[in-house]
Amino acid sequence: MLSERDIETDVPVPMHGRVDQVFLAGGWLVVVDTKRRAAARVYLKDVIQLSVYAAILSRQSQTVLGSNWPVASEGYVRLVTPQGVTYTAVRLLPSSVIISLWNRYWILKGQGAKARPKIPAAGVCKACVKRTGCPVGQRL
Template sequence: MGPELFLVFLAMAVMTTVIDLVSRRVFGKSVHWAVREGLPRDVMLGQLVMSETPIRTRQPVALHGTPDQVFLNRKGCLVPIDTKLRGKARATHADRMQLSVYATILRHTRAEPVADYGYVRTVTPGHRVRYIKVWLLSERRVIAQQHTVQSKEYA
């Protein structure tokens, strides 16, 4: 490698460091965290509107829960996220139901529309984080499931 090529690489390294430092001051550390975290692009470009905030509704049925996060995505829709500690990065039917319950509550308590998907944020051994997109169940299925659970409780 000649001295000219070395100087080019050195200049690129210095510019990268300067850009990183400036962006941290301008955009804050949250942008860097979101990139390292692997936050999905649609919510990374949006806004966090809830973090571990209890939510509830009585309509169309009594439901309650505490989503880990709810983002307002760049299209203006609410996206629920729930974190799970797992041996493997996977989403279950119970995760899908839980996110669907949150979505149903949000539809009845917030003015913003709710996306038809959410994310299960899995943390696996070694603190590896992965976001798994989950298509939510319809409100009708959530209500039917709640009626089934209530009928078993009173049986």
């Protein structure tokens, strides 16, 4: 149904993103996001990202797709690793949780909070291309 498409909504809160893929399966929209990683791991941030896409599509499928398709409560992370490609099913977060995260983000941003990344492994940070702009990487 969709591939590499920008989507957005203003209701109930402004959200936008670029969804990798959306499939129609059994009358439901299913969101898929591709991640290239050394190991086949799914992180909470992946689930949040897919959940944001689902929340947007649940409000905008008529506008984006021309039909008001329901969005599945499960999405997939397509993991591309040196060992191959796997699809991992994830339970998507309800819209109420996404809205709470959005509100929390803006509260923290309004208070001037900054991200404080932790070093995953010294070797990873030393080889990272973003090291010069990262407060942790600059200390190494």
